[in-house]
Amino acid sequence: MTGETKKQEKRDSILDAAEALFARHGYDGVTLRAIAKQAGVDVALANYHFGPKRDLFDAVLMRRAQILNSWRLQALEDVIAKAAPGAPTVEEIIRSYFEPVLKRSQVEQEGWKSYYALIAYVNNSPEWGGKLMTQFFDPLIQRFIEALRMALPAVPDKNLYWGYHCLSGALTLAFAQTGRIDHLSNGLCRSDDLSDACDYIVDFITAGFSQMDEAQ
Amino acid sequence: MTGETKKQEKRDSILDAAEALFARHGYDGVTLRAIAKQAGVDVALANYHFGPKRDLFDAVLMRRAQILNSWRLQALEDVIAKAAPGAPTVEEIIRSYFEPVLKRSQVEQEGWKSYYALIAYVNNSPEWGGKLMTQFFDPLIQRFIEALRMALPAVPDKNLYWGYHCLSGALTLAFAQTGRIDHLSNGLCRSDDLSDACDYIVDFITAGFSQMDEAQ
DNA sequence: GTCTATACGGCGATAGAC
């Protein structure tokens, strides 16, 4: 039915506009009027579909979270299954975490880039970082840490968790695509080329975890 | 003169309040009225001393930037001088970057903790990250990269810059103190214990850079 | 000069009429 698809189109265009604007300006830097204008709909429609502003924000976060989690979970389970009954290598595990989100072709789309920048915003927000990231991504992360524990059985959990902290900081800063590294490196590195960044970051993070084993 | 000190006290209390609130809620999440209330002064006083809201934000960033840069520059130059005419080790360089900001006793004060969270906010903001971080911290970072180049002469610059990206992401996420790692690790790690975090992060980041040399 | 009290024009989210 065209009525159904039309409705869905408008819903999606609100989510798209909200995603792009929240990513760039943060939650409080965006008005529902700006979202409605960019989406080409009436100012009250967002409220009709999603309730108050805060719920729209959650809807934006939720929309791609499941897709993202399923990409990564698939890659992680593949790596674990392939190595069974042994343990996968650290590098394989790290790759399974980064490549599904940084190398996939969809990631060139504006929507995904905005979504990633939004994750960077949330992850580094003292107000929401603790709660929202836990809510949307915890089960996957726990499984990811389990895999690392298999690969590095002699390493204390505390090291693994701080290692994950470093990984998460590096990834979300890449997600933010601030242009900072472009300036710093005089154009040698480009913060919008996530696929290129991936290789360097994977090597760096892999070494960070591998050293924990050697330090025992 | 008491007039002078009184003036300075009010100026400072505005900066303190702005720092704490901007750090927690971001630029757009804070009103001048909220800042004035927390500072115990009239709404119009911030505007009188600092001009428009945007300039107050810059004043907050600027206040501690010079102190922070001088701490780190001192530590870095000490390490370089001590090793001359040879090159310092990677670990020494990384320590000179982290320890002055994470191990110093002042850092336990609320003001510094807020300032760090604010840096995390700015560094990960697509809107400001590129410009403001460059403006306040570039000379030090360039010197820091130079030192790494001395320690790792065979490593291409591109690897060094992406390494710095990982380091910066890990540090600023620690700065944000979101409580995320507390949940994730079931209390094993505490995001507000920066001094403890420092040791784990330094080892991790040092390994990330050292691997670049071995990979040649 | 330093600071407070107040006023103003504009825009915020959202509820209720349609």
Place this chain on the structure above:
DNA sequence: GTCTATCGCCGTATAGAC
């Protein structure tokens, strides 16, 4: 589903108190 009205708070300018 859409449009409009409402009410409150926004940043800032200004007038005058100390």
